[in-house]
Amino acid sequence: MSDLNKLTIAEARDQLRAKEITAQELTQSCLAAIDGADALGAFVHKTHELAMTQAQAADARLAAGDAPDMCGIPLGIKDLFCTKGVDSQAASRILQGFKPEYESTVSQKLLDAGTIMLGKLNMDEFAMGSSNETSVYGNAVNPWKVDDRALTPGGSSGGSASAVAADLCLAATGTDTGGSIRQPAAFTGIVGIKPTYGRCSRWGVVAFASSLDQAGPMTKTVRDSAIMLEAMCGHDSKDSTSADLPVPNFEAMLTGDIRGKKMGIPKEYRMEGMPAEIEALWSQGADMLRDAGAEIVDISLPHTKYALPAYYVIAPAEASSNLARYDGVRFGHRATLAAGDGITEMYEKTRAEGFGPEVQRRIMIGTYVLSAGFYDAYYNRARRVRTLIKKDFEDVFANGVDAILTPATPSAAFGLGEMTDADPVQMYLNDVFTVTVNLAGLPGISVPTGLDSSGLPLGLQLIGRPWEEGDLLNTAYALEQAAGFVAKPQKWW
Amino acid sequence: MTKTAQLEQVSDAKCLQRGAARGKRGAEMMEPYMSITTETAAKVAKLARIRVEEDALPALAQEFNNILGFIEQLNEVDVEGVEPMTSVTPQRLKRRVDGVTDGNQQDKVLKNAPDAREGFFAVPKVVE
Numbered sequence: 001m002s003d004l005n006k007l008t009i010a011e012a013r014d015q016l017r018a019k020e021i022t023a024q025e026l027t028q029s030c031l032a033a034i035d036g037a038d039a040l041g042a043f044v045h046k047t048h049e050l051a052m053t054q055a056q057a058a059d060a061r062l063a064a065g066d067a068p069d070m071c072g073i074p075l076g077i078k079d080l081f082c083t084k085g086v087d088s089q090a091a092s093r094i095l096q097g098f099k100p101e102y103e104s105t106v107s108q109k110l111l112d113a114g115t116i117m118l119g120k121l122n123m124d125e126f127a128m129g130s131s132n133e134t135s136v137y138g139n140a141v142n143p144w145k146v147d148d149r150a151l152t153p154g155g156s157s158g159g160s161a162s163a164v165a166a167d168l169c170l171a172a173t174g175t176d177t178g179g180s181i182r183q184p185a186a187f188t189g190i191v192g193i194k195p196t197y198g199r200c201s202r203w204g205v206v207a208f209a210s211s212l213d214q215a216g217p218m219t220k221t222v223r224d225s226a227i228m229l230e231a232m233c234g235h236d237s238k239d240s241t242s243a244d245l246p247v248p249n250f251e252a253m254l255t256g257d258i259r260g261k262k263m264g265i266p267k268e269y270r271m272e273g274m275p276a277e278i279e280a281l282w283s284q285g286a287d288m289l290r291d292a293g294a295e296i297v298d299i300s301l302p303h304t305k306y307a308l309p310a311y312y313v314i315a316p317a318e319a320s321s322n323l324a325r326y327d328g329v330r331f332g333h334r335a336t337l338a339a340g341d342g343i344t345e346m347y348e349k350t351r352a353e354g355f356g357p358e359v360q361r362r363i364m365i366g367t368y369v370l371s372a373g374f375y376d377a378y379y380n381r382a383r384r385v386r387t388l389i390k391k392d393f394e395d396v397f398a399n400g401v402d403a404i405l406t407p408a409t410p411s412a413a414f415g416l417g418e419m420t421d422a423d424p425v426q427m428y429l430n431d432v433f434t435v436t437v438n439l440a441g442l443p444g445i446s447v448p449t450g451l452d453s454s455g456l457p458l459g460l461q462l463i464g465r466p467w468e469e470g471d472l473l474n475t476a477y478a479l480e481q482a483a484g485f486v487a488k489p490q491k492w493w
Numbered sequence: 494m495t496k497t498a499q500l501e502q503v504s505d506a507k508c509l510q511r512g513a514a515r516g517k518r519g520a521e522m523m524e525p526y527m528s529i530t531t532e533t534a535a536k537v538a539k540l541a542r543i544r545v546e547e548d549a550l551p552a553l554a555q556e557f558n559n560i561l562g563f564i565e566q567l568n569e570v571d572v573e574g575v576e577p578m579t580s581v582t583p584q585r586l587k588r589r590v591d592g593v594t595d596g597n598q599q600d601k602v603l604k605n606a607p608d609a610r611e612g613f614f615a616v617p618k619v620v621e
Contacts, residue, residue: 101601197581211581240586309564320541327542329614334607343617348544360543364534364553365560367541381567383577388570390581424556425563441581466582 004029006167009073009224016062016072023058023072026170027051027116030074033168034118039493042153042163044079044137045087045120054116061114069251070231071114076163076172079120080127081107081215082204086117090206091135092125094354095332104204105236106173106215113231118169122159125356126323127180127208130430132158133416134358142188142413143489146454149415154184154430160218161188165489171219171228175205177212178311179434182446185218186408186459189448189487191480192218193225193473196466197441198243201236209318210241212311212438222447222477226250229469245467253470258478259293264401268304269433271410277452278407285405285449285460288482289475299401301392306385307436312428313369313382314439319359320366326354361424390440397465403475406433408446408459433461443469445476448485457487529557 004026007015015021031051034043051074058072082088082100089095103111111117122140124132131152132140140158142151143166153162157174161184164172174181176194185192193216200215207213217228230251235244265286270279290296328334328350335349355363369378396404410432419427437444443466446459460479464472534554538545545553603609608616 098605101598101604237587237589241580241582243582243584244587303570306567306570309566312560313564313567328607329616331605332607337617341617343619344542346617347542351542352544355543361556361560363543364537364541365557368537368557371537371540378564380577381572384572384575385567385570386578387575388572390578423559425559428563
């Protein structure tokens with residue numbers, strides 16, 4: 001019964017139902033893999049006992065029959081999700097010791113479906129980062145390796161990506177504010193989907209930028225993403241932006257038939273200085289979709305280049321407001337005060353000690369762009385540009401385009417520490433292909449499509465119409481089948 | 494390598510746009526980012542309630558200038574008559590009855606507080 005941790009969700013579901021394996025065996029296999037993978041820094045809070053209790057319950061439910069698809073599936077949960085009685089600190093020192101008295105809606109839905117939580121996963125602090133290097137827990141490491149260098153799994157959902165790629169769990173939750181599901185998925189050769197804004201409830205997910213944040217699954221295959229997404233989404237009265245729409249059976253929509261579908265190739269995504277390998281992969285992807293019967297059309301999304309600067313106004317602005325709650329009063333860390341320190345000193349010392357440099361930087365940028373005198377010049381202008389970016393997509397979809405194909409990232413995974421001395425803006429450029437999707441509220445999925453010449457995975461992104469995740473997943477399924485990506489990282493950890 | 498190339502592209506755009514913006518929308522631009530001094534950085538840190546030591550302020554001001562320089566590209570875009578986005582999905586927010594739905598959980602509310610006493614959050618003296 002070894003190697004059960006390497007199963008996909010769909011395989012495990014079928015074997016659980018056929019009584020070939022039990023949820024407890026499956027869970028034990030994952031827990032053993034986790035205990036042998038500390039070098040990856042993926043799991044930062046392990047919940048072994050809880051997992052075995054949940055596995056027992058899942059086996060009982062499976063024995064009784066009529067269990068949901070996700071029943072008995074062991075998952076990793078990103079540290080951004082509040083999990084009842086289990087450390088939930090958004091990889092920040094300021095939430096050290098925080099054990100929520102409640103469960104986030106998404107993780108509760110997964111528990112209700114019978115899934116098993118193996119533990120909490122590493123990430124960039126407050127989901128701010130693209131390399132998992134801003135975490136208070138230390139770096140998560142990419143299981144892919146081509147030389148002596150330790151590579152980043154990407155970020156912010158770096159622990160999730162590393163854990164799924166290394167088969168420590170069958171799948172993981174991620175969150176995506178500017179590319180935090182799709183970029184790490186591409187860097188580690190897995191699938192990650194950010195659904196339409198409003199599909200998944202944000203309740204109980206530590207807020208970064210509320211108008212952009214969305215949760216989504218990170219899985220080994222497109223089919224697994226379809227199965228897991230269905231269990232995660234649905235209306236929630238506790239999140240006023242949660243959409244009251246029926247949740248389709250996404251898996252049933254995976255026919256692989258994309259004949260007659262129109263796929264757009266946006267010319268603005270052909271960035272100057274883009275590596276030839278990324279460019280080649282992109283056109284191969286277009287060929288694969290064409291061969292599968294889709295029509296490939298050139299499209300224009302004229303405001304693309306302004307997405308990243310607009311994002312770096314809007315996201316910090318919202319973050320500065322959301323993170324005002326960390327004041328050392330109600331939860332988390334409080335600085336040790338000197339004699340005579342008043343409440344202002346308590347706030348200032350607590351926040352200086354509790355937030356890392358990138359989080360402090362973004363809070364202060366956000367504070368600046370929202371301050372009197374600059375609100376119009378920066379914040380309102382960025383919101384206007386956001387309207388134009390969304391309209392770019394609306395125009396393209398109105399012309400009959402079903403999905404848009406782009407690279408997922410501007411490069412393959414880079415070495416941990418390689419960007420340490422770089423300007424923060426250089427790190428921000430990692431999200432250049434993904435951030436438009438958050439600004440427009442659209443669904444986007446990263447599909448592993450090939451390897452670069454050094455042997456590292458590369459992904460392509462598909463962007464779909466709002467609320468049409470099923471159609472998007474089906475296109476991704478066709479791309480996945482055509483690409484036939486089966487490479488796995490060699491175990492070194 | 495690709496990142497450097499893109500950065501250069503960004504810088505080119507920035508130069509072009511600065512000229513245009515000065516001519517066309519000089520008044521609206523107000524001299525925003527060029528003026529980030531150590532004093533402004535100190536003021537922003539104060540507003541954000543984050544203690545920044547005096548000797549760290551010049552570097553912080555420089556970082557702000559780099560990031561705001563990148564953001565300044567937005568001035569190239571003609572946003573005349575464009576509404577600022579308030580909600581990405583145009584939907585009417587749900588309403589509910591204005592009634593109590595939760596409560597009586599004082600112990601749970603206080604459970605994670607760094608300092609809670611006699612059923613309250615405790616903080617340093619606020620009034621003399």
